[in-house]
Amino acid sequence: MNDHREPGEGTQRDHAVRTTENTTPTTRTGAPAEPLPSDRRIAGAIWPALLASVVGLLPFTVFSTFLVSIADATGEGDAAVGALRGLGGVGAVLVGIAVAPLIGRIAPGRVAAGALVLLAAASVVGTLAWIPALAAFCLLIGVSNSALYPALSTAAADRFGTGPAAGRAATLVMTTQTLAATLAAPLIAFPALWWGWQGDLIAIAVVALLLTPVLLRYGREAHVTGEKRPGYFAAFRMLAAVPGARPLLLVAFGRTGAFMGHLAFLAPFYTDEFGLAPGAFAFVWTLSGGSFFIGHLVAGRLVNTTESDERAHRAMRISLLTALVALFAVYMAPVLWVTLLATAALSASHAVIAAAVVTLLVRRCGAVRGTALSLNSSGMSLALFLGAAVGGAALAAGGYLGAATVFGLFTLLALGAALTLRSHTR
Structure with missing residues (x-):
C-alpha cells in the first residue's frame, strides 16, 4: 500500500477537523480537551521550521563573532562596522509591518522559503569586504528575519489547527531559536578555522537554499481549517x-x-x-x-x-x-x-x-x-x-x-x- 504522508500530516488534518467541529461558543473551563502530543512528535512534524529557525540566526552570529576580522578586512574600525548591525533592526521593523497581512494571505511556508532565498543572497553579498556590501548584508538579513520567523511560527502552528498543540508548535520554533543563539557561536567558529568567516557565510547560503524547496511543501498545506483569509x-x-x-x-x-x-x-x-x-x-x-x-x-x-x-x-x-x-x-x-x-x-x-x-x-x-x-x-x-x-x-x-x-x-x-x-x- 502506498500511503505517503509528510511527517505529522495525518495528525494535523485530523486535529484541525476535530478542532473546527468543536468551536461552538463555550467558556473554557481549564480542563484539557485532548492529550497534548509529545514534543518529539510535534518536532517531527515541524522539523523544517525548526531547522530554518537555526539558519536564520547564523548570519548575524557570524557578523558578531568575527566583527574584528571583518573590520580589519574592510580597513574600517570595529565601531563603524558594528554600527551597521542597527540597519537590520530598521529593516525588520519596517518590512515586518508591511508583510504582516501577507503571512495570512500567502501560505506561511512560501513566505519562509522566500525569506530564506533572500537570506542566502544576503550571505553571499556579506562575503565582500566592502562597507556598502556589509551595509546591504545587515539590512537584507534584518528584512529576511522579519518575514522568516513569524512565517515559521505560523507554518508550525497551522499544521496542528487551533488547539493547544498549535501553540506548542509555535513556541518550539522560538525555543529552538533560543538554543541556537546560545550554541551558534562555537559551532560557526570551528569550521571557520579552515575556511574563515567568508566560508561560513557561503555555507549558510547553501544550507538556506537546500531548505527552500522543503519549506515550499508547507505552501501546499491548508492554513487554519475552515477560515476565510x-x-x-x-x-x-x-x-x-x-x-x-x-x-x-x-x-x-x-x-x-x-x-x-x-x-x-x-x-x-x-x-x-x-x-x-x-x-x-x-x-x-x-x-x-x-x-x-x-x-x-x-x-x-x-x-x-x-x-x-x-x-x-x-x-x-x-x-x-x-x-x-x-x-x-x-x-x-x-x-x-x-x-x-x-x-x-x-x-x-x-x-x-x-x-x-x-x-x-x-x-x-x-x-x-x-x-x-x-x-x-x-x-x-x-x-x-x-x-x-x-x-x-x-x-x-x-x-x-x-x-x-x-x-x-x-x-x-x-x-x-x-x-x-x-x-x-x-
Missing part, C-alpha cells in the same frame, strides 16, 4: 478586533525593551562591578542563555496543556513581577553569586513571558495569527533598539541603577498591559 487592510482591522491582541503586543514590546536593553550592558556591568574578564563572562552569558532556553522549553509546554487561557495569564503576570524583582537584584546584589542567581531568574522569567505571549496570540488570532506574529516580531525589534538606546542614555546619566530604572519602567509597562487581559471564550 482576509484582505491586506482587513487583516489589520480583524487583528485590532481580537480580544487582548493589543495588550499582548504591548507586553511583548515592554518585556523585550527591558530584557534586551539589560543584555546590551550585561558584559560591562559584570566587568565594572566584579572584574570579570571576557573568558569568565562567557559563563555568565551561557547561564543567561541557558536559563532562557530552559524557561521557554518548560513554559511553552505547561501553558499549552489546557484549553484555558488562565494558566498563561497567571504565568505571565507572576513572571513579570519576578522579572522586576530580579532586575533590581542583578544591579543591587552585594555579592557575585546572588547576582548570578538573579541573572538566571531574570532570563527564565522573560522566557516564560515570551512563551505565554506567543501561545495566546496563536490561540486567539485564528486567520490573522500570521499578521499578529509578524507585528509581534516587529514590535520586539523596535523595543530592542529603544531598550538599548534609552538604557545607554540612562547609564550615562545615572549609572547602572539609572539603567535598571529604565528597564524597570519597560517591565511595568508590560505588567500593566498583562493585567488588562481577560480569559477568552470561543
Whole structure:
C-alpha cells in the first residue's frame, strides 16, 4: 500500500477537523480537551521550521563573532562596522509591518522559503569586504528575519489547527531559536578555522537554499481549517478586533525593551562591578542563555496543556513581577553569586513571558495569527533598539541603577498591559 504522508500530516488534518467541529461558543473551563502530543512528535512534524529557525540566526552570529576580522578586512574600525548591525533592526521593523497581512494571505511556508532565498543572497553579498556590501548584508538579513520567523511560527502552528498543540508548535520554533543563539557561536567558529568567516557565510547560503524547496511543501498545506483569509487592510482591522491582541503586543514590546536593553550592558556591568574578564563572562552569558532556553522549553509546554487561557495569564503576570524583582537584584546584589542567581531568574522569567505571549496570540488570532506574529516580531525589534538606546542614555546619566530604572519602567509597562487581559471564550 502506498500511503505517503509528510511527517505529522495525518495528525494535523485530523486535529484541525476535530478542532473546527468543536468551536461552538463555550467558556473554557481549564480542563484539557485532548492529550497534548509529545514534543518529539510535534518536532517531527515541524522539523523544517525548526531547522530554518537555526539558519536564520547564523548570519548575524557570524557578523558578531568575527566583527574584528571583518573590520580589519574592510580597513574600517570595529565601531563603524558594528554600527551597521542597527540597519537590520530598521529593516525588520519596517518590512515586518508591511508583510504582516501577507503571512495570512500567502501560505506561511512560501513566505519562509522566500525569506530564506533572500537570506542566502544576503550571505553571499556579506562575503565582500566592502562597507556598502556589509551595509546591504545587515539590512537584507534584518528584512529576511522579519518575514522568516513569524512565517515559521505560523507554518508550525497551522499544521496542528487551533488547539493547544498549535501553540506548542509555535513556541518550539522560538525555543529552538533560543538554543541556537546560545550554541551558534562555537559551532560557526570551528569550521571557520579552515575556511574563515567568508566560508561560513557561503555555507549558510547553501544550507538556506537546500531548505527552500522543503519549506515550499508547507505552501501546499491548508492554513487554519475552515477560515476565510482576509484582505491586506482587513487583516489589520480583524487583528485590532481580537480580544487582548493589543495588550499582548504591548507586553511583548515592554518585556523585550527591558530584557534586551539589560543584555546590551550585561558584559560591562559584570566587568565594572566584579572584574570579570571576557573568558569568565562567557559563563555568565551561557547561564543567561541557558536559563532562557530552559524557561521557554518548560513554559511553552505547561501553558499549552489546557484549553484555558488562565494558566498563561497567571504565568505571565507572576513572571513579570519576578522579572522586576530580579532586575533590581542583578544591579543591587552585594555579592557575585546572588547576582548570578538573579541573572538566571531574570532570563527564565522573560522566557516564560515570551512563551505565554506567543501561545495566546496563536490561540486567539485564528486567520490573522500570521499578521499578529509578524507585528509581534516587529514590535520586539523596535523595543530592542529603544531598550538599548534609552538604557545607554540612562547609564550615562545615572549609572547602572539609572539603567535598571529604565528597564524597570519597560517591565511595568508590560505588567500593566498583562493585567488588562481577560480569559477568552470561543
